[in-house]
Amino acid sequence: MAALKALVGLLGIAIIVMATLIGIKLTERSGAPPKPGGPTRAEVPAGATLAETTAAGDRLILRYRLAEGSDRLILLDLAKGGAKIGEVTLEPVAK
Numbered sequence: 001m002a003a004l005k006a007l008v009g010l011l012g013i014a015i016i017v018m019a020t021l022i023g024i025k026l027t028e029r030s031g032a033p034p035k036p037g038g039p040t041r042a043e044v045p046a047g048a049t050l051a052e053t054t055a056a057g058d059r060l061i062l063r064y065r066l067a068e069g070s071d072r073l074i075l076l077d078l079a080k081g082g083a084k085i086g087e088v089t090l091e092p093v094a095k
Helices: 002-028
Strands: 049-056 059-065 071-077 083-090
Touching: none
Parallel strands: none
Antiparallel strands: 049 059, 059 071, 071 083
């Protein structure tokens, strides 16, 4: 009987520890912005020049003029330390 009580006690402690670890992981993934740190880097296409920057809320849009004449938009999330969200290349279409 004492062994059964010890087993139940150990399983109870294991459940509490696991619930605590799950809570910690959920808090880490809650989307809280990272702490300010070093500079953020954005990859610049070779031969491109920065043509325009636009801020919209927590987003920063960088428009580059590429060497071949098309434009590329790079979207950064400032709330997540400048993480790259996406990239769009705007190419001229012949009529």
